[in-house]
Amino acid sequence: MTPDCVDILMVDDNPADVDLAREALDETHRPYRLQSVSDGEEALSFLTHKGAYTQAVTPDLLFLDLNLPRKDGRHVLAEMKRDPQLAKIPVVVFTTSRAFSDVVSSYELGANCYVRKPGTLPEFLATVREVSDFWLRHAILPRKENS
Amino acid sequence: MLPAPSLAPATAQRPIPDGRAGQNWSRTNPRQEPQQLRVLFVEDQPADVELARRALREHGFDVQGCAVQDPDQFLNEIRKGVYDIVLADYNLPQWNGMEAVSLLRREGLDIPVILVTGALEEARAVECLKDGAADYLLKEHLTRLPESIRQALREKKLREDNKRSQQELARSNRELEQFAYVASHDLQEPLRMIASYTQLIADRYRGKLDDKADRYIHYAVDGATRMQALIDDLLTFSRVGRQGLALQNSDCNEAIEIACKNLENAIRETGAQVEHDRLPVIVADGRLLVQLFQNLISNSIKFRGTEAPHIQISAEKQKREWIFAVTDNGIGIAPEHAQSIFGIFKRLHTHDEYPGSGIGLSICKKIVEHHGGRIWVESAPGRGATFKVVLASLLAKHKQEKLP
Numbered sequence: 001m002t003p004d005c006v007d008i009l010m011v012d013d014n015p016a017d018v019d020l021a022r023e024a025l026d027e028t029h030r031p032y033r034l035q036s037v038s039d040g041e042e043a044l045s046f047l048t049h050k051g052a053y054t055q056a057v058t059p060d061l062l063f064l065d066l067n068l069p070r071k072d073g074r075h076v077l078a079e080m081k082r083d084p085q086l087a088k089i090p091v092v093v094f095t096t097s098r099a100f101s102d103v104v105s106s107y108e109l110g111a112n113c114y115v116r117k118p119g120t121l122p123e124f125l126a127t128v129r130e131v132s133d134f135w136l137r138h139a140i141l142p143r144k145e146n147s
Numbered sequence: 148m149l150p151a152p153s154l155a156p157a158t159a160q161r162p163i164p165d166g167r168a169g170q171n172w173s174r175t176n177p178r179q180e181p182q183q184l185r186v187l188f189v190e191d192q193p194a195d196v197e198l199a200r201r202a203l204r205e206h207g208f209d210v211q212g213c214a215v216q217d218p219d220q221f222l223n224e225i226r227k228g229v230y231d232i233v234l235a236d237y238n239l240p241q242w243n244g245m246e247a248v249s250l251l252r253r254e255g256l257d258i259p260v261i262l263v264t265g266a267l268e269e270a271r272a273v274e275c276l277k278d279g280a281a282d283y284l285l286k287e288h289l290t291r292l293p294e295s296i297r298q299a300l301r302e303k304k305l306r307e308d309n310k311r312s313q314q315e316l317a318r319s320n321r322e323l324e325q326f327a328y329v330a331s332h333d334l335q336e337p338l339r340m341i342a343s344y345t346q347l348i349a350d351r352y353r354g355k356l357d358d359k360a361d362r363y364i365h366y367a368v369d370g371a372t373r374m375q376a377l378i379d380d381l382l383t384f385s386r387v388g389r390q391g392l393a394l395q396n397s398d399c400n401e402a403i404e405i406a407c408k409n410l411e412n413a414i415r416e417t418g419a420q421v422e423h424d425r426l427p428v429i430v431a432d433g434r435l436l437v438q439l440f441q442n443l444i445s446n447s448i449k450f451r452g453t454e455a456p457h458i459q460i461s462a463e464k465q466k467r468e469w470i471f472a473v474t475d476n477g478i479g480i481a482p483e484h485a486q487s488i489f490g491i492f493k494r495l496h497t498h499d500e501y502p503g504s505g506i507g508l509s510i511c512k513k514i515v516e517h518h519g520g521r522i523w524v525e526s527a528p529g530r531g532a533t534f535k536v537v538l539a540s541l542l543a544k545h546k547q548e549k550l551p
Contacts, residue, residue, distance in 0.1 A: 119335070119379075
């Protein structure tokens with residue numbers, strides 16, 4: 001049985017981190033589609049199929065940076081968790097912030113996990129790999145169950 | 148002891164700059180422009196006030212001020228903030244001159260108090276000086292008064308200058324730390340990109356380009372990795388003190404266990420032995436305590452000699468303090484470097500000999516001083532080193548009572 005292709009959305013204003021995540025996912029040798037947007041407004045348009053994103057596929061997993069231009073990650077998270085459709089998408093807050101207040105508020109807003117971007121390449125790659133592996137292989141997601 | 152009257156012509160007089168009269172007044176020239184002096188007399192005998200005034204006028208002071216007899220009047224006057232000096236009779240019917248000293252201290256005012264008295268036992272006089280009186284003199288020695296006042300004013304000016312420079316130093320230190328924090332914090336992100344991508348290039352293209360390329364890429368990776376470690380340390384350094392102390396009962400034995408766990412790899416690789424006596428529980432910031440021991444142990448491991456590192460940690464109680472000793476069998480430190488090794492970025496060796504940022508021991512110093520303690524090293528080259536840390540147990544005892 002070949003695994004389904006999974007859709008991942010990465011919300012990050014640093015294209016270098018998106019590329020690093022892609023490198024990590026390539027190493028898993030499982031089919032995936034990684035799309036990315038670079039600010040909070042775009043993220044919500046993408047998720048609600050608005051504007052340039054009418055054809056966008058609802059992602060299975062979302063990597064969300066906190067400090068973003070236009071609308072920051074906390075707002076995106078809050079709006080997603082208020083929307084019954086979007087609330088089902090697991091959100092991995094993925095940020096360099098190590099502020100305890102960010103950790104707490106992310107969980108309060110309904111983040112599924114809070115992961116700090118590691119400083120070194122091997123750790124970064126391993127983290128993205130392991131987090132994706134958990135959510136896409138071990139965890140059972142509502143969308144997959146229903147389909 | 149009157150100075151000889153001078154007959155110097157008026158042309159020889161130099162103008163006295165505003166506000167610096169006290170310094171420029173020459174004792175040998177009593178005919179110079181009088182120095183304004185605002186005196187508060189604490190005295191119930193008008194005749195004694197007059198005597199003192201006269202003695203001062205004769206020595207070139209333009210005396211202004213008034214006399215008070217009890218604490219209320221005294222407080223009223225000093226709160227006006229106009230007095231240069233207080234001349235207090237040691238024995239008044241209602242109170243004594245030393246109470247004037249304590250009132251001034253309570254008000255946070257630095258006005259020198261000179262005790263003038265009919266008779267004062269030598270031992271008591273010394274005690275008064277210890278308690279903060281600027282000077283004391285017997286009424287029959289009033290001729291000493293002018294010099295005593297000048298001395299008191301000079302000392303006060305020194306105190307003020309000293310306080311000002313300390314405040315200035317503290318302010319500039321705070322700014323520097325703020326800068327170090329912001330700079331290193333903001334440098335982390337771009338540096339993470341450089342480090343990650345040079346590493347990625349190294350992984351991807353090693354052996355696919357020529358030797359030179361491999362070498363150059365290695366330099367870039369190495370430089371970026373080192374800078375990351377440096378900035379990490381710098382951030383750790385500036386965090387100590389930015390966040391207040393989270394004081395709690397901290398078991399030093401546990402702190403060392405955690406520190407050793409964090410240093411697991413280094414300990415295994417070098418075959419280091421870390422031993423400690425039964426150590427006390429003290430009130431300290433537990434996280435910082437771990438960091439302190441960790442940095443000291445790591446320092447001992449890094450500067451090991453030819454034999455495997457052996458590190459012994461002990462503690463000894465002396466009066467109100469615990470003296471911790473971290474002793475190693477490493478290469479030791481020459482006494483002339485015993486101070487400077489605690490300075491930030493201070494390295495005694497090249498990077499190739501001993502890698503590291505040179506912040507470790509300055510973090511230790513900052514942690515210890517933040518707890519009101521002291522740290523120093525006792526060592527000689529080739530004979531190992533003993534780092535001594537003193538942490539007050541007074542604070543410990545006091546705080547412990549309040550802890551659950």
